[in-house]
Amino acid sequence: xxxxxxxxxxxxxxxxxxxxxxxxxxxxxxxxxxxxxxxxxxxxxxxxxxxxxxxxxxxxxxxxxxxxxxxxxxxxxxxxxxxxxxxxxxxxxxxxxxxxxxxxxxxxxxxxxxxxxxxxxxxxxxxxxxxxxxxxxxxxxxxxxxxxxxxxxxxxxxxxxxxxxxxxxxxxxxxxxxxxxxxxxxxxxxxxxxxxxxxxxxxxxxxxxxxxxxxxxxxxxxxxxxxxxxxxxxxxxxxxxxxx
Numbered sequence: 685x686x687x688x689x690x691x692x693x694x695x696x697x698x699x700x701x702x703x704x705x706x707x708x709x710x711x712x713x714x715x716x717x718x719x720x721x722x723x724x725x726x727x728x729x730x731x732x733x734x735x736x737x738x739x740x741x742x743x744x745x746x747x748x749x750x751x752x753x754x755x756x757x758x759x760x761x762x763x764x765x766x767x768x769x770x771x772x773x774x775x776x777x778x779x780x781x782x783x784x785x786x787x788x789x790x791x792x793x794x795x796x797x798x799x800x801x802x803x804x805x806x807x808x809x810x811x812x813x814x815x816x817x818x819x820x821x822x823x824x825x826x827x828x829x830x831x832x833x834x835x836x837x838x839x840x841x842x843x844x845x846x847x848x849x850x851x852x853x854x855x856x857x858x859x860x861x862x863x864x865x866x867x868x869x870x871x872x873x874x875x876x877x878x879x880x881x882x883x884x885x886x887x888x889x890x891x892x893x894x895x896x897x898x899x900x901x902x903x904x905x906x907x908x909x910x911x912x913x914x915x916x917x918x919x920x921x922x923x924x925x926x927x928x
Contacts, residue, residue, distance in 0.1 A: 685825060686714055686716055687716060687717050687817050687826065687829055688712060688815045688825055689708075689830075689882065690831070691712050691830070691831060691887055692709065693708070693709040694710065696802060696804040700746065705891070707789060707895065709785065709787075709887050709890055711782065711784025711786075711811070711890060712783065714783060714911075720879045723778075726779060735767060743884065745872045745884055745887070745888045746926075753921045762856050766777040771885070772902055774873070775902070775905050778904045780909060782910045783809055784811075785806075785807035785926065786891070786924070796877070808841075809853045809881060810853075816860065816865065819864045819865070821864075824863070826864060827867055828841065828867070828868040829869045829871055829879060841868065853906065867924070889890070889902040889903040890923065910923055
């Protein structure tokens with residue numbers, strides 16, 4: 685079974701748009717379940733033990749950037765450089781495919797006005813389609829694992845998932861989605877799930893790329909992991925940027 689580990693970057697609110705980060709990204713990694721629970725978890729835990737002496741630390745971009753919740757040592761320049769070097773090496777060697785949908789919120793709102801779809805729900809439709817294409821004609825061949833947020837947002841996600849199974853998307857019938865994807869699981873961050881942490885780590889480089897910022901080594905790693913079409917194209921397969 686394949687798993688799509690989902691995470692988000694930015695705020696999906698269209699009423700208030702942060703000029704410093706005016707985009708919303710929903711994305712993550714597609715990986716085989718046995719690999720996620722085996723090799724991926726083992727490698728990530730080994731990385732944590734080597735650098736922090738414990739597996740009980742959760743790799744979260746916001747905490748890493750702000751040197752908090754166990755990442756205080758990153759204030760030391762030499763240790764920070766080692767951390768990013770070894771993290772990039774690890775992310776380059778692991779076996780997964782990245783898929784993401786990025787939405788420029790102001791342009792989305794300008795194009796569609798009051799009819800503009802919620803960026804989270806629009807992105808979810810697109811990623812569910814790509815995941816179904818990746819699964820292929822395999823009944824119950826995949827599941828989605830997303831991080832728990834607050835009860836209101838979690839309820840909205842479950843309703844959106846139910847709607848997808850009933851109504852489908854532009855390119856897939858609901859019965860196909862319901863057949864191929866077993867379910868959506870919402871898991872708390874404290875469970876220390878390797879796949880969710882890797883999903884978190886791939887989004888920040890994508891965000892910087894979409895905003896046109898200078899590329900770092902982590903973007904080079906993520907770019908090579910993006911899901912691709914038969915001829916190697918990324919656009920529309922591993923990375924969808926809206927509006928087009």
